[in-house]
Amino acid sequence: MESLMVDMVQYDCPYIDTTVDHDVSFTGLHWDYNTARQQFESRVLVKGESVDAxxxxxSALREHHNHxxxxxxxxxxDQAIIKNAVGQTSAMRAIRENGGYLTGAFEASDGSERWHIGFDRNEVVGDALSELDRHNDFTVESQATISFEDYFDVINNVDTAKSVLDAVRGLTDTERRTIQRAMGAGHYETPRGATVTDLAAEFDVSTxxxxxNIRRGERKLLTALVDAMDDVER
Known part of the structure; x- marks a missing residue:
């Protein structure tokens, strides 16, 4: 499977148009293509910079001509979950007609949208991107060939992966900054590139x-990793 992450500007997408004029973002939670109606039906998380936003x-999304x-x-x-439908855009058509499909949540903010796209055969990717380029502006941020064995490995261990991500998200800002700086400064290398005293001086706090902060952060991360060792299929 060929996997791409694409940052795209569509000119007929309700989500993108709305984020151009309003301080909101959209994240697709679930979607399905209705062949009979030629529209994407989705459940979407909407976040605003404020309640008014x-x-x-x-309101702008509801009034969009392609919604x-x-x-x-x-x-x-300032957050909402909606169920809505969007008429097929030129980008959606280009991807679908060339055998492509969405493999992850789409994210729209600040006038562009990030798509995670998959193709079963890598030889069709070039044609899909050429057609996509006709009516849209985009940048391929990453592209990788993933074996179906690797793909199923991810699917089978998705709960474990989420637990590790939750552990990362569970770090406080101070714990995150401290561990990131400790890693970057060589605190975990042998010999140490930076001691606790060095880090304390840099952050202007006590050793x-x-x-x-390091121990608390490490405990959160290591707990999730050790649990993952028991869950991951060998």
């Missing part, structure tokens, strides 16, 4: 504070 963004359906599923403050 969310209100304005949702065909809308239902608010839930809302809390005790740095040591505690």
């Amino acid at each position: 969310l209100d304005e963004g949702l 065909t359906d809308y239902r608010l599923l839930s809302r809390r403050g 005790t504070a740095v040591s505690k």
